[in-house]
Amino acid sequence: MAKSAGPPVIHWFRRDLRITDNTALNAACASGAEVIPAYVASDWQGQHRWTGPIRQEFLCGCLRSLDGNLRTVGGRLIVRQGRADDELGRLIRETGATALYFNRDPDPFGKGMEDRLRRVCEDLGVAAHGFKDHFLHESSEVRTGGGGPFRVYTPFGRVWRALPKVLPGPVAANLATPAEVGSLELPGLATWGQFSSGADLPEPGERAARERLRRAIEGPLRAYSESRDTPHGQTTSRLGQDLRFGLLSIREVHARSLAAREGAETKGVRDSFDKFIGELGWREFYASVLAEWPEVLDLEFNPQWRGLPWGEADERFDRWARGETGFPIVDAGMRELLATGFMHNRVRMIVAMFLTKDLQVDWRHGESWFMRHLVDGEIGSNNGGWQWSAGTGADAAPYFRIQNPWTQTKRYDPDGTYIKRWVPELQKVPGPVLATEPSPGMRIAPGYPLPMVRHAEERDRILGIFAAHKGRVG
Ligand SMILES: Cc1cc2nc3c(=O)[nH]c(=O)nc-3n(C[C@H](O)[C@H](O)[C@H](O)COP(=O)(O)OP(=O)(O)OC[C@H]3O[C@@H](n4cnc5c(N)ncnc54)[C@H](O)[C@@H]3O)c2cc1C
Known part of the structure; x- marks a missing residue:
């Protein structure tokens, strides 16, 4: 279908860097107007509490790949x-666009920007269309019997699973981006792309992500229930960055996993895909916690x-961050x-x-160190994981359940692989030695390095700190 010669519309790419099953992009294409696909890079200068070179490098690769993909359907980034x-307001004025399409971002920063953009659009007399896309279900859909949000995962997961799921949509078609719209050169972005993180990152882009999904479904996810806690080898999907940057739609990942579950030839394989789908639910649970209680970014979820x-963050923190704790x-x-920008979940x-x-x-x-280094760094899941581990979060490990790193090693990496x-x-140390606390000074x-602390002593110390605080606040 030819596009109308009338004014164009803009699709604002954010965490949805793909052309397949992209809700807002498909809606923009369906409007019949020419589509300007736009990405606004931040003024990032290499220093930020919440980001770092690893994710920026991966993002640059994804943008290059997205540009190539858009060109196959009549567009260009x-x-x-x-x-x-500011930038989208300028682009609207430059091009005379009549509508802005985007997929909603539920984190507080994303939401704040959407609110400001809606005001810009209103001032310019332009329609702003936001869509649900990053999650199968946004927080407003997964409610308790009383209509409120869930504070713990298990009942959330039950309701989340039972809700009807939207099936994946098509690849965007016929964008017909007008030739005269100016763009920055992709690798030449002023403060970006000139550096390499030096990390061994996954291949960026939608095609590579889809290949990872295929390999995960045919491989490790079939044994996910038994092996997902093993940190060596690939025992999980490695799709974190693909969901973070929207290289794959969550609908595609869910639908393919569900189909694999339905086609499973044994109970073990079926249970594995069930478990995996449950983990996708955790991602939505933490997103929902962040949407409902954005204060978790500063405060403990549990007010107690x-x-x-x-x-x-003293020199002890530095030793932890460098991996020199002993x-x-x-x-x-x-x-x-x-x-690599990755770390296995158990670890x-x-x-x-x-x-x-x-x-x-x-x-x-x-939390901030992880956000600066994880290629899948996601504010909601990261905050949830940290508060869980600290014993302060939604559905957290109770404060007195403290993992012993030596016992954990014996259980999950017994050979030290x-x-x-x-x-x-x-390299040359036998596995059992790596799983045993050495005698003091050995x-x-x-x-x-020597172990920087004795686990049992520190366990008693932190239990004392929690107990004293509990006694004070009642
Ligand atoms: C302290 C801590 C920090 C974390 N920070 C992040 C983060 O910044 N970004 C992030 O995506 N995950 C985070 N997680 C959750 C989890 O570790 C990663 O999602 C997982 O390791 C990514 O590898 P994978 O794709 O192979 O996982 P898989 O086991 O294959 O899981 C598939 C997908 O499900 C989701 N998922 C799985 N487990 C969890 C979980 N516990 N919480 C939320 N989502 C989950 C992720 O989107 C993941 O990609 C964190 C966990 C902890 C304990």
């Missing part, structure tokens, strides 16, 4: 840099634990993070509990 409300005397499993995880829990319980450092410092992959100093291997 228009890139601007600055504040989204507000005001705990957490420690600052606790092999913790150091392996922290080094994996720096080298995320171990290192987060270690920072908060063994070192008593404020979970907010760990994962540890040896990331901590070369420990080194596990030459050149490897």
Whole structure:
């Protein structure tokens, strides 16, 4: 179908960097107008509490890939840099666009920008169309019997699963982006793209993400129930960054997983896909917690634990961040993070509990470190994971349930395969030694640090801190 020669419309790309099953982009195409696909890069200067080079590098790759994909359907990515409300307002005035299409972003920063943009559109007399896209269900759909939001996952998950799911939509078609609209050169963005994080990142872009989904469904997800807690090898989907940047739609991931569940030839495979779908539910649970209680970004979710005397990010924090604690499993995880932007979920829990319980450092410092280094860094899930580990969150591990890093190693990395992959100093150390707290003053291997604390002592210390706080606040 030819596009009308009338004024164009704009699709604002955010965390939906794909042309397949993109709700707002499809709606913009269906309007019959020419579509200007736009991305507004921030003025990021390399320093930020919530982001870092790893995610920026991955994002740059995704934008390049998106531009290539858009060109196959008659479009091209228009890139601007600055504040989204200023830049999109300017683009609307430049092009005479009559409508702005976008997928809603439920985090408080995304929502704040949408509110400002709606006001810009109103002033310019332009329609603003926001769509649900990042989640199967937004918080307003998953409610308790009394109509409120859930504070714990299990009942949330039950209601979330039972709600009817939307099926994936088509690939966008016939954008017919007008030739004269100016764009920044993609790799030449003023403060971006000139650096490399040095990390070994997954391949960016929609095609690579879809290939990861295919491989995960045919491979590790079939045994997900039994092996998902094993940190070495690929035992999980590795789709975190693809969902974070919307390289795949959540509807596609869900529908393909459900189809694999229906076609499963054994109970084990069926249970595995069930479990996996449940994890997609956790992502939506934490997004819903953040949408309902945005204060969790500053405060403990459970008011009982507000005001705990957490420690600052001192030199103990630095040792944790560099992976030099003398606790092999913790150091392996922290080094994996720096080298790849990824860390296995089980190890995320171990290192987060270690920072908060063994070192008593404020979970907010760990949360921010993760946001600066994770390629799948997602504000809601990251905050949820940190508050869970600190014992302060929704559905958190109760404060007295403290994981012992040595026992965790024995259970999840008994041969030390994962540890040896990331901590070369420990290559020759037998697995059982890596899972046993050494006697005071004993080194596990030459050149490897002594454990910086004794786990049992720190466990008693943090239990005392929690108990004293509980006694004070009643
Ligand atoms: C301290 C801590 C911080 C975390 N920070 C993040 C983060 O910034 N971004 C992030 O996406 N996940 C985070 N998680 C959750 C989880 O560790 C990752 O989603 C997972 O490791 C990503 O790898 P995967 O795609 O192979 O996971 P899979 O096990 O294959 O799961 C598939 C998808 O389900 C979702 N998911 C799985 N587990 C969780 C969970 N516990 N909470 C929320 N969503 C989940 C993710 O979107 C994930 O990609 C964190 C967990 C902890 C304990």
